[in-house]
Amino acid sequence: MSALDAFFRIGETVTLGAHTFGAEEIKAFARKYDSQLFHVDEEAAKGTLFGALCASGWHTAATWMKYNLKHREDAGDPPWQGPGPRPEFGPSPGFEKMRWFKPVYAGETVTFTRRAINHRALATRPGWRLLVLISQAFDSKGDKVLEFESSVLVKTG
């Protein structure tokens, strides 16, 4: 296994942490960014397909990022045993195939994971690589509530 594969933990599912989505925090996020009734009003949510107050999908996704970074901070930098400087994470060009499988209802505790799939050199940016991740989140029953495939630029030169 290459030093980069080890650094990125290629193929390994990493548990990032768990978060309980309280009603007030669901509503606070939604009032700012996604104020559809089922995200801001318990009573009105009963008359929608969701049937109860649930978190905006963007709230769930942004919270994945929060725990992704928190995990990096708490666990310390992954060991770097390659030559040259330690790789540095940069920005992301985006994501695809995001699925919100199930609503995250108020009070639900969600566990976030990340799995690095592969990485490749970027022809357009010498010294940078593109790392592909598949990330998931599960509710307290173990049901998948979120999945997406994202990529992130990593400076390796």
Place this chain on the structure above:
Amino acid sequence: MTAKKWAFEDFTEGMILDLGEKHVTAEEIVAFAAEFDPQPMHLDEEAGKASILGGLSASGWHSCAMLMRMMCDSFLLDSTSQGSPGIDYMRWKKPILAGDTLKGACTVVATRASASRPGLGLVTVRYRLLNQRDETVLEMQNSGMFLRRGAAA
């Protein structure tokens, strides 16, 4: 629900909807990043300038949230929306920097009735946000679920 302006049957392929404008401030970039994405280029002007993003830049997740706000204000809150099963793709094409003014539009690319739920349909829409220099900063495609006019959830 019937009082809403936009129901499933009101969306037709090729229809273009304006998303309005959104001015992006340093304060909101930092506030969002502090909670969800506390990386230096989203928290600090100098760190942003030193990064390949070239300035204090909004978290990509913040840009998703800003787009969602624009969607809500332009049509979603006045619609029969019942949420979305997900996002086909989200492309962060260029950094969104403090002081930028975003504008955008979206195009309906497909509509189809739900096979499993009568009264419900899926509308697939492509979104694009531009900055004040008319550079595309974000592209997204997703499907939303909408009730037919008069249908109950």
